[in-house]
Amino acid sequence: MSFGAGWYPVALSNGLAPGRSSGTRLFDQELCLWRDTEGNAQAWEDRCPHRGMRLSFGFVRGSRIACLYHGWQYDSQGQCRHIPAHPDLDVPATIRVASYACAERLGMVWVHSNRETRTGTDIPIAPREVVPVRSLYVDCAPAMVMQRLAAQSQNAGSNGEPLLSLDAEGENVIAGVQPYGKAKTALHIVLADHPLARRDAQRAVAVWAEELRRRLEEEAPTAAIEAAP
C-alpha cells in the first residue's frame, strides 16, 4: 500500500491520559497530542505561535494547554485565550494553533494527515473494543515495515487504512502503522480479542513486539538507524 493523504494512528488511546500532552510525528511533521480533562483528544501542529516552542512540552490545565515557555494558553479550538504577561489583553483571534482532524478507534488516536481537511473526513473505521498492548517505535522506513509485515498479515483496514492483522504468539493482534518519518515507524499494537488471561496475553505480545523490532531493524540499513533522531 502507499501512504497517501488519510487517517493514521499516532498513539494508543490509553497512553494519552486526561490532562497530559505528548509529542509525535507524522511524515516528519511534529504533532502535539493532548487530552483535556474532559477526555477529548486533540492533535495540533506542535508549535506555539509566540516563539515556536513545542506545545507538547507544555502542560494541560482543564480544557486548555499552556506553553512551557511563557504560559500562553490555548483552548480546545486552538485559539489563544490568555497571555500571562498581558493578563487584561483581549487576545486577538489571529493567535491560533493549526489543528488536525482527530478521532479514536481501535484503542488508538487517529489523525488526518491533511491539516487543511476539516470537513467530510469522518473516519471510516467502525468502533470496536480492543485490549491495548504497546506502541513500538522501529528505526526503519515505513514502506519497509509495511512490506515486511504485509507478507505475514492481512490488511485489516477495509478502506485502505494502515492496519495490519497479525498472529503474535497465537494472539490475534491489530497493528496500526504510523509513518513517523523517513527512517522511523511506529506500530500501535492491540489485541483484537479479549483473552481471559489478559495480562499474560499482553505480556506475551509485548515480548513478541520487542523481537519483531529487533528483526526489522536487523534488516534495515545501518545508515537509517544512525540518522534517526
Place this chain on the structure above:
Amino acid sequence: MTELTLHNYELDDQCYKVRLLLAALGVPYVKVDLDVHPGNEQRSARYLKLNPRGTLPIITEGAFVLHGAEAILAYLARRYDGTRAWLPDDPAAFGLAMQWLAFAGGDLQAASLARAHALLEVAADEQEAIRAARRAFRIMDDHMTKREFDDARWFVGATPTIADIALFPAIALSRDFGIDHDEYPALRRWMAQVRTMPGFITMPGIPSFH
C-alpha cells in the same frame, strides 16, 4: 565539617540524583557548590584527595567520604530511611534495585556523556553516545511497558526506590542532547509519577510542570 555535606554542581545530573533523594527523605545537609564548568574544580588537588576519579557527587560526613551517585544513594537510603522503602531488605527487591542502579551507573552513563558533550564541552563520540543512550532508554521503556500490565508504576516494587531516582535524570534531561520523549510512552508516564513523589525537586532542564 561533621554534618552531612554534598559537594555539588547544580547542572550535574549525577549530583541531582543525590539532591533528589535527600529532598525525598527530608534530610538536612550542607551543599558546597563547585566551579565545574569552566573551572574543573572537581579535578583540583584538593578534590582529587576526596575522589581520585575527579568526579561529582561526593558526600562527606565527618571523616567518612563517599563518591559516585549510586553508592551515595544506597548509603543514604540505609542510613536515613527507617522505613526501608527506598532500598528494600527483601532479597529479590534488593537485587532488582541493585540491577537498575548498576544500569544507571553503566549503560545509562552514555546519556550523561551525550549531555555533558552538548552542554559542557566534554569530549565524546557524539553519535556513539546518542546511539547508546537511545538503546538504554529503550530497555527502560520496554521494562516499564511490561510493568504497566500489572498496574506497577515504579521500576521495582510498589513504591519508589533509589532505582527510580538513579534512572530519572538521564531521560528527563534527554532533550538537552536532542532526544525527545516521543518514542518512550511508558517512560513519559513514569516520569509523571516521579514528579508526584513527596519532596520532588527540579533542576535546570527539568520543569516542575507536567
